[in-house]
Amino acid sequence: MLSVxxxxxxxxxxxxxxxxxxxxxxxxxxxxxxxxxxxxxxxxAKYGWLSVPAxxxxxxxxxxxxxxxxxxxxxxxxxxxxxxxxYVLEVCRTGPCCLVGAERIMKHIEHRLGxxxxxxxxxxxxxxxxxxxxxxxxYGPVLQIGPEYTFYENLTEESVDKLIEELTxxxxxNG
Amino acid sequence: MTIGKPRxxxxxxxxxxLLTHIHVPGIHTFEVYRQQGGYRAVEKALKxxxxxxxxxxxxKSGLRGRGGAGFPTGMKWSFLAKPEGVPRYLVCNADESExxxxxxxxxxxxxxxxxxxxxxxxxxxxxxNTSYIxxxxxxxxxxxxxxxxxxxxxxAGFLGKNILGSGYDLELYVQPGGGAYICGEETALLESLEGxxxxxxxxxxxxxxxxxxxxxxxxxxxxxxxxxxxxxNEGGEEYAKIGIERSTGxxxxxxxxxxxxxxxxxxxxxxPVEEFIYSDEYCxxxxxxxxxxxxxxxxxxxxxxxxxxxxKTLKGESRxxxxxxxxxxxFQSGTMLGSGGFIAFDEDQCIVRNTWNFTxxxxxxxxxxxSPCREGTGWMEKVLHKIEFGHGSYSDIDLLVDVSKKIEGxxxxxxxxxxxxxxxxxxxxxxxxxxxxxxNGHEAQRRNYGLAHYADPLEPVM
Numbered sequence: 001m002l003s004v005x006x007x008x009x010x011x012x013x014x015x016x017x018x019x020x021x022x023x024x025x026x027x028x029x030x031x032x033x034x035x036x037x038x039x040x041x042x043x044x045a046k047y048g049w050l051s052v053p054a055x056x057x058x059x060x061x062x063x064x065x066x067x068x069x070x071x072x073x074x075x076x077x078x079x080x081x082x083x084x085x086x087y088v089l090e091v092c093r094t095g096p097c098c099l100v101g102a103e104r105i106m107k108h109i110e111h112r113l114g115x116x117x118x119x120x121x122x123x124x125x126x127x128x129x130x131x132x133x134x135x136x137x138x139y140g141p142v143l144q145i146g147p148e149y150t151f152y153e154n155l156t157e158e159s160v161d162k163l164i165e166e167l168t169x170x171x172x173x174n175g
Numbered sequence: 176m177t178i179g180k181p182r183x184x185x186x187x188x189x190x191x192x193l194l195t196h197i198h199v200p201g202i203h204t205f206e207v208y209r210q211q212g213g214y215r216a217v218e219k220a221l222k223x224x225x226x227x228x229x230x231x232x233x234x235k236s237g238l239r240g241r242g243g244a245g246f247p248t249g250m251k252w253s254f255l256a257k258p259e260g261v262p263r264y265l266v267c268n269a270d271e272s273e274x275x276x277x278x279x280x281x282x283x284x285x286x287x288x289x290x291x292x293x294x295x296x297x298x299x300x301x302x303x304n305t306s307y308i309x310x311x312x313x314x315x316x317x318x319x320x321x322x323x324x325x326x327x328x329x330x331a332g333f334l335g336k337n338i339l340g341s342g343y344d345l346e347l348y349v350q351p352g353g354g355a356y357i358c359g360e361e362t363a364l365l366e367s368l369e370g371x372x373x374x375x376x377x378x379x380x381x382x383x384x385x386x387x388x389x390x391x392x393x394x395x396x397x398x399x400x401x402x403x404x405x406x407x408n409e410g411g412e413e414y415a416k417i418g419i420e421r422s423t424g425x426x427x428x429x430x431x432x433x434x435x436x437x438x439x440x441x442x443x444x445x446x447p448v449e450e451f452i453y454s455d456e457y458c459x460x461x462x463x464x465x466x467x468x469x470x471x472x473x474x475x476x477x478x479x480x481x482x483x484x485x486x487k488t489l490k491g492e493s494r495x496x497x498x499x500x501x502x503x504x505x506f507q508s509g510t511m512l513g514s515g516g517f518i519a520f521d522e523d524q525c526i527v528r529n530t531w532n533f534t535x536x537x538x539x540x541x542x543x544x545x546s547p548c549r550e551g552t553g554w555m556e557k558v559l560h561k562i563e564f565g566h567g568s569y570s571d572i573d574l575l576v577d578v579s580k581k582i583e584g585x586x587x588x589x590x591x592x593x594x595x596x597x598x599x600x601x602x603x604x605x606x607x608x609x610x611x612x613x614x615n616g617h618e619a620q621r622r623n624y625g626l627a628h629y630a631d632p633l634e635p636v637m
Contacts, residue, residue, distance in 0.1 A: 026348040028262075028305075031388055033370035037353050041312060068370075075372040075542075076353025078312045094274045095475060095532045096431040096518050132356065132536050133274040133475075134313055137431035137518070138438045149315035 003083075004047045010054040012061070016042060020061060032062050036072055040079055045147035049080035077131065078146075085120045085127035087167050090144050091155075093130035096137035101155075105141045106130055108157045112164060125171055126164070190417060192405040192425050193398070194441045197285050203320065205327035208288040216407040217295045217333055221341040224407075229300035233403055235411030237423035242268055242359070242396030243474060243514040245498050248403075254383040255301055256391040264392040265298045267308040267400050268364055269317075272356040274475035274536060275516025278427035279397035281439040283310070283317040287324040291347065293400035295333060296407055298345050301393055305346050308397075309364050312351040321349045356540035360588045361394035362386075363542065374544050375588035398427050418444035422497035426515050433521035435459035448472070448494045448501075449486050452519065465521040468626050469605075472501055473513020475533050476593030478600030479526070480510050481629035491635030506600065522626035527612050527619075530601040531559035537594035548591040551582040555598055562609060565616030572609050576602055605629070 004010060012020070020039055027034040039062070043054050055069040062069075073079045080088075091097075091106050106117075109128050113121055120127045136142045139153035143160075145167075152163060201207035208214070220229050234249030255263060267290070271279040283290060290308070298306045310318050325347050328334045336344050350368055352358050358367045362376035365387050386392025402424060406414045415423045422444035428451070431437045436459040442451065451457045452467065461467050470485040471477060488494055488503045495501075501512045520529070538552035555578050561567050579595040586592070602609060608624045 026307075026346075026350075028388065031369070034350075034368060036370035037312070037367065038351055040353070041315075041351055062370075071372055072353070072370065076312070076355050078354035093532075094536050095471075095529050096275050098529070098532055099432045099518070099520065099524055131354075132539055133272055135271045135277045135280050135311065137275050137277050137516070138429060139277075140431065144313060147315070149313050151316070 004049075004051050004054065006051055008051065008053060010043075010047070010051065010057045012043075012057060016046065017061075024062075033064060033068070035062060036064070036069065037076070040069075040073060041147075044079060048086070048147075049083050083120070086125050086171060087127075087145055089126065089128040090131045090134075090146075091128065092132070092134045092136070092140065092142050094133035096133070097140035097142060100140045102130075102141040105143075105155050105157070105160060108160055112161065125168060190425065190443055191441045192414075192417075193282065193289060193401050193427060194286070194439075202286055203284075203288075203324070205288060205324065205331055208286070209331070212408075213288050214292055214328075214331075214333055216404040217292055217299075218339065220296045220299055220407050221339050221343055226300045226302055229296060229403075229407065232406055232411035233300070236402075236406040236414040237411075237418075237421060238399060238402055238406060238414070239422070239498065240396060241398035241402065241426065241515070243273060243476070245512065248395060248399050251383070251395070252297075252301060252393060254381070255393055256384045257302065258391070262305065262388075262390050263301055263303045264387045264390055265294065265301050265303040265306040266361075266364065266368065266387060266392060266394045267294060267306070267397060268359060268361065268394050269308050269310040269314070269397045270352050270356075270359040270364060271314075271397070272311055272359050272540075273514045273516055274533065275429060275431055275471060275518040276474050276514040277429045277431070278439050278515060280314060280317060281429075282397060282401060282427065283314070283321060287317075287320050288328065289401045289404060290321070290397055291324050291328050292333075293403045294347055295328075295338070295345060296403050297393075297395065297400050298347075299343055300403075303393075304344050305348070307348050307350050307368060307387075309350045309352060309358070309368055311358070312353050315351070318349050318351055325349070355542075356536075357542045357588070357590060360590065363588065364394060365392065372542070374542050375590075377587055419495065419497050420499060422499060422512075426496070426512070428496070428515040428517050430458050430517045430519070432519040433462045433465065433524070434519050435462050442496055444495075444497050446496045448496055451496055451517070458519070461519065461521050463521070465523065466626055466630055467519060468522045468524060468629050469520040469526060471510075471516070471518040471520075471597075473511045474516035475518070475536065476589075476596060477511040477513045478506055478509070478596050479530075479604065480508075480600070481604050483630055483633050484508055484604070485510070487633070489633065489635070491633075506596070507603075510600070523623055525563075525623045526601055526605040526608050527559065527563050527624075530598055531556065531563045533597045534559050534594065537590065541590060541594070545586040545591065547582045547585040548594065551578050551591070552594045554578050555594070559598070562612050563619075565612070565620050567609075567613045567616070569610070569613055571613070572602060572606065 059066045141155040196211045238248045239245040358373040363373040367373045382392040467482040534556045543549045582591045583595040
């Protein structure tokens with residue numbers, strides 16, 4: 001994942017532009033705006049969040065007004081408009097998961113990471129938040145981690161601890 | 176508990192149509208899926224049936240939309256406008272977000288070709304040459320699985336130009352959403368697919384006339400589309416023999432909450448609710464030896480019922496897993512099959528807390544277009560929070576009923592109704608639990624109300 005600051009200009013790599021072109025080809029001529037959500041996902045996967053310059057570059061690429069990108073990015077909950085931790089733990093907080101202990105899991109994560117919902121740990125590795133139903137109610141409590149949106153099911157305090165340890169190790173190895 | 180009462184159909188192991196081969200190793204690959212008889216429906220449809228004949232089979236099957244509304248799929252298809260020279264689209268709704276529902280994720284994860292095959296058959300029936308599967312963005316792993324399956328099918332000649340030499344062309348694409356429950360509403364989904372905010376459109380015009388890119392469009396749920404495969408293979412009439420009355424075929428039920436064996440089950444419509452909950456073939460009873468307090472039978476939007484009303488109707492009849500039986504008694508004493516999101520609550524669960532939780536969900540997910548929904552859901556969430564945390568008053572209960580009534584029916588899309596019904600039904604059936612939270616605010620912070628009388632047998636009302 002590349003890091004990008006708030007006002008830093010964003011230029012997409014050849015590889016990304018190739019992917020964007022493939023995405024645009026899925027829609028009829030003149031309907032390239034349909035590519036907006038898939039492209040925003042690609043950009044977020046690359047940079048970890050959507051900075052204003054990144055959104056402006058997407059707008060320029062798709063021949064849209066910047067506002068058309070902002071209004072979409074602010075509507076959909078998956079898009080981050082602020083930098084996040086390297087790993088964002090998104091815990092389902094909706095009814096069925098709460099019947100089997102999601103609230104306890106969120107409290108545990110808050111305590112374990114030492115940061116409140118939406119905040120980033122001082123080492124920049126983690127942030128966490130409660131999200132609405134992830135359509136995995138039979139395997140709750142669940143959490144997901146982007147950009148691949150890997151799923152972790154039937155969470156317990158122990159399995160969450162283990163996950164956080166593994167991710168910390170992984171980050172050390174990968175630098 | 177008496178389990179395994181005689182069923183209306185022959186007392187055989189439940190028939191499976193969608194998940195028949197789910198446990199075959201490698202069934203997610205084209206090769207294995209094909210070995211198990213996959214893509215026969217495409218061959219049959221494209222080589223031996225006209226598009227109109229495919230629509231006719233689906234009509235005969237009695238298949239009803241599996242996303243929640245239960246509208247007959249064949250009829251929906253027959254509404255599709257067919258102006259000359261204008262492309263038509265099929266869009267699959269895989270934005271599965273209704274709390275309690277996770278069947279489409281299961282199907283797409285384990286047997287993705289069932290959806291791809293159904294998409295080809297259905298697109299052929301509708302005359303669509305480009306079709307999209309709109310998958311909720313969080314299901315990125317499923318998006319990758321579907322993209323792989325599409326590539327495999329294309330490689331084998333089941334997608335692309337002149338499929339099986341029939342002269343029929345079809346391109347199929349997967350579109351990710353961005354995390355918005357509202358995009359499960361078909362017109363919001365189309366807006367989103369066009370790269371916009373997911374604000375539902377005012378109907379009419381209906382998508383069948385003016386949908387994606389203002390062209391005639393059909394939007395169908397994953398399970399409905401997958402169901403066209405057995406319908407074409409076995410014939411619509413054969414399919415209609417499964418199930419009871421107007422609830423034909425099989426249904427995927429997502430079982431969650433306090434059950435011994437939560438998960439996705441394919442049931443024949445008509446299975447008694449009691450058998451579904453307690454038999455070992457299905458959920459295996461309530462977890463940890465506890466007693467059942469309540470059930471939300473069809474996803475968070477449908478009315479919640481106490482244990483005694485979910486197992487039996489007010490007339491004292493056994494409640495069945497069908498559109499009709501679950502709705503028996505209307506909203507006074509019944510509920511809906513909805514999406515088949517079956518959430519079980521044990522005796523230790525708090526109905527007030529769950530209602531607050533669900534309302535927070537709807538408030539969070541309201542697109543904000545219509546004031547009754549945008550303001551009403553937030554208002555209900557605040558009042559429910561107040562009651563749950565011990566600061567409520569009696570008038571708050573009436574206020575909730577009043578606000579829920581003012582949302583219901585007054586919004587562009589059904590999200591408003593979906594937010595109102597759980598609140599109204601929770602108060603209708605669990606009013607004394609709400610009142611206890613108000614009179615015993617302190618105690619309610621330490622313990623839950625418990626099972627109370629919610630599982631007591633009711634006197635049949637004739």
